[in-house]
Amino acid sequence: MASTIMESLFQRTLEDLVKGLRVQMIGESRYISNHLEEIRKEIKSTDPNTKTMALQKLTYINMLSGIDMDWAAFHVIEAMSMTKFAHKKIGYLAASQSFHDGTDVLLLITNQLRKDLSSNNEYEAGVALECLSCIATPDLAQELTPEVFSLLASGRPYVRTRATLVIFKIFTKYPDAVRVACKRLVEKLEDTDPKVMSAAVSVFCEMAMKDPASCIPLAPEFYRLLLESKDNWLRIKVVKIFGVLAPLEPRLSRKIAEPLCEVMRHTVAKSLLLECIRTVVVGLPDHAEALKLAVQKLKELLEEDDPNLKYLGLQAMALLMPAHPWAVAENKSIIIRGLNDEDHSIQLACLQLILGMVSESNVIDTVQILLQYAERSEVRFCNEVIGAILATCSRGLYELVPDFTWVKEVRPDLLAVARGILLDPTLLDCPSLHRVLSAVAWIAGEYVDFSHSPFELIEALLQPRTKLLPPAVQAVYLQSILKTINIDSGKESEANHYTEVEEDSFNRLLELIEINVGPMAEQVDVEVHERACNLLGVAKALSEVLCTPEKTQEPGQHSSHERALEIASFLRSVFGQELGPVSVFAQSRVPVPNGLVLVKNLDSLDGMFCDEEVREELILVELQTREWDVGPISAQKVSGDESKHGESASLLAQHRQRHGTYYLPVEKGVTMGNEYPPPQIAQSDAPSTSSASDDIMKLAEKSFSWTKSRQTKPRPVVVRLDDADEDMILSSKMKKGAKDNVISNAIKDVLVGSKGKNFISSLEKEAADSHHEHGKKNHHHREHYDRNGTQESKPDVLDNTDEAVRRIGRKKHGKHRHTNHGSPISNVDIESSGKQRQEDTRKHSGQRSRHRLRSPVTVSPQAEVIPDFLL
């Protein structure tokens, strides 16, 4: 007893720790490690005060100095279970800071959390909720869902708010909780307490960011909040939600355009304004009025002096760029002025915008302006400008550049800039610049002709610090050096004025090369090694020739000078030819020689195929089929290669017949030949026919050391290329797995029929009005639907749906695997439509769509979770 009193009396508090930290003379880390010793002793104390104080000190040391506190995990749990709130809170703080999925004692706290969550004291429930939001694991989330759920209905706003927020964390960890809690969460949008409401909106905002489609049913609620709420924090979130919902639902974007314009016109809060602009840009690209207003407001932002607003304005501009280049062009002068801004990020944003505006007509002017800026600005930005220019000009295989002579004219300028970069040794340290350096080194080597002082360039390329560069860049450097010396020696020989001084400097240069490149020849990287060796060889040859004193030469031999000339001219001829740009149409201009048949079948050349090629090809195909799971892109490749594949298999078989002795003996029961199953056959049945190509694949497999068993070998599948987009969307949606479906389904369950009736009817009316105006020809069509069901749907939406269904039906023949990933509902859809497809032909599709409309749960796969109740 006495000892505990002594302990707590003489224990240093957190404040003492900090004070001590400020006056210590022994160095911070030593002071802290001394203190840690103390904490280790104190934390074992049985006295709660001493223990929690020690824990608190440890927590803050961990926070500020990054000292490990995992060892104290069990003490943390002890503190959490103390009765006094002050102690408990310290324990919870320590837990939320230090616990993670790998903490082994995490299993022990479930009951403690459950107890505190259901505590009568709102603050105890509060800290428990907060801790849960930090450390929730799937297990914890599953166990504690009921408690959090009941807290959602708590009488105290403080607890309700926190529970609402924690629910989001639980959703992410344990998606099934959505089924239980979603309905109540939706009710929170109408909570009497504004804090709870705001929290609920935050949660839905996060959910909408992850899976926008699932939140579409809630649009009426958000719309109401947008109109009614006076709270800017809340409105920002709501506007943000609409930003992701509107692209999915064209009718919604029509509906919100007016309120958004209203907000933009009247709000003084720049943050809200900015959010509205973003939403308009992303979500309402077709709404001319809103867009115009947004662009106008954006211009105002850009003209502000505040760098923050300017930067954000530029970023919003970048969003506008792809769809509405005119908006950017309007503000061209402001953007170009931005290049001079002292803020680097603003400069960069401007640069990107300017390059985005580049077109065939203005590329020359733009690049000239930019080069002027590049020369004036500091080195780092200069690099970025040059890199960006090169990237833009080379975009789309130089399609922008109309005139290659202009490119040639620019080259000396480029070289001048490149020289500047190379000479600056400080740049070598910056890893982000390595690619630029490599490009610059290449330029220096290739266009060294334009340079006035190649010696300087070589010296720059030979800086000792180049060894810090990655091997790929080093290799480029070495090659540039080689090009440069060769030009050098060539120049000398041509000019034939070969003074002592120059010879000296040339010799020194060669020495320099030997000193600096020598170590590189020891490099592990093959490329660097080889190039360094080559370079050394050339340098050695040259120096031998040059260094041979004149007098020791025998009379019959060439003079050293001549030999140098010989070498130089030879090297020069190697590098002399310039790789000029080739016009796209160049090949068509070449006349076809008489007697050459271009369309002749080359089958007779089969024999010349070497087996290596065939193998490689097969391995390639095999690899691609393996990647098949990744998605439709590889499927395309496979379909592209499919024909080749059949060919190569037969080639292989022929080759085997001819050179049978070089092949491994064939296993029993293995049929030979090219009866590789046609790719269209469904791949569910395992390949019973392992063909000759299988052997090759096995070989390939050994060499690639695949560990995965090949029980079910996927078959290549032919996919029509024009379906590729749909494939992409579909598979990505399906790949999202069960979670999103659970969420969206749950929300649907909750909402369909119960929510937003008024909103629906108003929208319905509006949509009807607008249709009357500009859709007379659809009129008849639409009335038909009106008679059919209570809900009407726009004809074009229906067509889409139908189209998508048909596509899926078509795909089903080829792709069983994809449907396996899908949600149960869409599976059923696909099944049924697939069957239908067999009888139905295209002309019946109209009928079918009507049929689908009448069925109660129609989930169109394209607009997966968008029920039509907004109409």
Added chain:
Amino acid sequence: MTIRFVLLVNKQGQTRLAQYYEYLTLDERRALEGEIVRKCLSRSDSQCSFIEHRNYKVIYRRYASLFFLVGVDGDENELAILEFIHCLVETMDRYFGNVCELDIMFHLEKAHFILEEMSKSQGYTRMVDCSFTHALMFEREDCSRAMLLSVHIWFVMSFWIKEMGSSTSML
């Protein structure tokens, strides 16, 4: 999770308060703090208050010798976060009375508590109310002082909420 972390750093680059809303290992934290702080400290007042770092957007603001850094993910409204930082400072200011770095150092747990409460709902000050002063009361068991604080903070908060509602603030 929009706010990922909040850091308070002084001019020398020493961390004064840190709160992470996702788990990072100690090494990751150290590296992240080092890089971000270096980037922020090298910027001048006339440059914008946003930097992009890996997958974070960092929004920072300098008050005297203290930098307040908030890391958020891609689609957070930067100006709202700036406003949040300002509210945080304002609240601390009212609570400590002209807050300075030393206040935060010597009252770590309180500063941390305020931060925690304010950032609770992924960053919105609206969440703050006087209730957390009650919680402070629990902690200190010093009623008279806590009552005083409660009045203080209640005043601050109502002021700020009103302010935000009518949006007279800069942003």
